Amino acid sequence: METISYSMARLAALVPYPPRDANKYTRGRLVCAVGCDRYPGAAVLGSRGAEVMGAGYTQVITDASVADHVRAANPSVVVSVWPDVDPAQLPPAREGHPCAYVVGSGYDAGDSMTKIRTRLVLENAQAPVLLDAGSLDAATSQKLRDILERRAHDGFANVFTPHGGEAARMARPLGIETDDAPELARQLARAYCGTVMLKGPVTYVCDGETVVRMDEGTAALAKAGTGDVLAGMTGALLAQGLSPLDACVLGATLHAFAGQEAAKRLTDICVRAEDVIASIPQALMRLAQAG
Numbered sequence: 509m510e511t512i513s514y515s516m517a518r519l520a521a522l523v524p525y526p527p528r529d530a531n532k533y534t535r536g537r538l539v540c541a542v543g544c545d546r547y548p549g550a551a552v553l554g555s556r557g558a559e560v561m562g563a564g565y566t567q568v569i570t571d572a573s574v575a576d577h578v579r580a581a582n583p584s585v586v587v588s589v590w591p592d593v594d595p596a597q598l599p600p601a602r603e604g605h606p607c608a609y610v611v612g613s614g615y616d617a618g619d620s621m622t623k624i625r626t627r628l629v630l631e632n633a634q635a636p637v638l639l640d641a642g643s644l645d646a647a648t649s650q651k652l653r654d655i656l657e658r659r660a661h662d663g664f665a666n667v668f669t670p671h672g673g674e675a676a677r678m679a680r681p682l683g684i685e686t687d688d689a690p691e692l693a694r695q696l697a698r699a700y701c702g703t704v705m706l707k708g709p710v711t712y713v714c715d716g717e718t719v720v721r722m723d724e725g726t727a728a729l730a731k732a733g734t735g736d737v738l739a740g741m742t743g744a745l746l747a748q749g750l751s752p753l754d755a756c757v758l759g760a761t762l763h764a765f766a767g768q769e770a771a772k773r774l775t776d777i778c779v780r781a782e783d784v785i786a787s788i789p790q791a792l793m794r795l796a797q798a799g
């Protein structure tokens with residue numbers, strides 16, 4: 509199996525700078541079904557990462573207890589609360605009005621609502637869906653794998669962003685046993701009918717065919733919440749119309765650059781997930797110079 513890397517020029521060409529006549533909807537809408545009582549911070553971090561990464565209209569659907577945290581931290585994000593959401597009204601992606609979804613950041617794998625909400629999004633979102641955190645565990649059920657297969661058949665992208673522990677939990681029920689990270693990413697991508705970003709000190713992205721290696725990361729990123737930021741950033745790139753493979757590779761690279769830029773100011777010790785978001789502009793400038 510061949511593993512490739514994207515050149516800086518290729519990555520720079522993917523950055524979705526808005527055209528002069530853009531409006532917030534043409535730039536792309538990202539709907540984030542994220543956060544729960546236990547993990548409100550994941551909803552704040554993911555939605556803020558998405559806005560800074562360029563989504564034109566960022567929405568959060570979450571628990572009532574989380575909604576006010578998100579509103580207070582990110583007033584530009586549009587927040588709705590679960591019982592008020594009509595699944596049939598979830599916005600679709602359409603020509604000129606791209607849209608994508610993130611589901612699962614800040615979901616508890618052991619909470620019964622996690623499977624229900626993940627299924628609701630996968631069944632109703634006529635758009636790319638990125639599954640993160642608790643939704644990755646939910647995706648192991650036969651019912652959800654059937655829905656993932658049907659979505660892929662209907663042309664709707666599924667994207668998965670597991671860390672090593674989550675990837676192992678996705679692999680186990682399917683009898684996938686390899687310890688080789690790029691091979692694991694490839695087998696998971698095929699088994700779950702989508703694109704897998706297997707995160708770690710080196711991150712591998714695979715759409716079932718091509719495996720892309722991204723080794724720009726820094727141990728400064730090994731801190732709670734940085735994965736929630738990455739899910740929001742990558743979701744924002746999907747929402748701006750990038751393909752799943754390109755969105756994952758560009759998202760992971762800019763996240764890594766942002767971690768490095770934050771560490772230059774703050775040291776590897778002090779960087780927090782919030783600082784990674786604050787450094788996305790420097791990451792973009794660095795990519796523009798390198799490309």
Ligand SMILES: NC(=O)C1=CN([C@@H]2O[C@H](COP(=O)(O)OP(=O)(O)OC[C@H]3O[C@@H](n4cnc5c(N)ncnc54)[C@H](OP(=O)(O)O)[C@@H]3O)[C@@H](O)[C@H]2O)[C@@H](O)CC1
Nearest residue numbers: 547548549550613614615616641642671672673732733736
């Ligand atoms: N501020 C907030 O609201 C935040 C909210 N968050 C939310 O918390 C939820 C739970 O997410 P989670 O990642 O903490 O726990 P979970 O998925 O159960 O796995 C943890 C176990 O897996 C294992 N493990 C193996 N390899 C690993 C690796 N490479 N990286 C990490 N772990 C690895 C490891 O076990 P070990 O191998 O060390 O025994 C470990 O015990 C989720 O919804 C997330 O969005 C967080 O983002 C933090 C900020």
Ligand SMILES: Nc1ncnc2c1ncn2[C@@H]1O[C@H](COP(=O)(O)OP(=O)(O)O)[C@@H](O)[C@H]1O
Nearest residue numbers: 671707708709725726729730732733734735736
């Ligand atoms: N040692 C490391 N070197 C480079 N990147 C790392 C390292 N440790 C973690 N990361 C990156 O930090 C992020 C952590 O994501 P995740 O484990 O999902 O965190 P959380 O669930 O707390 O948000 C991933 O993008 C991962 O690639």
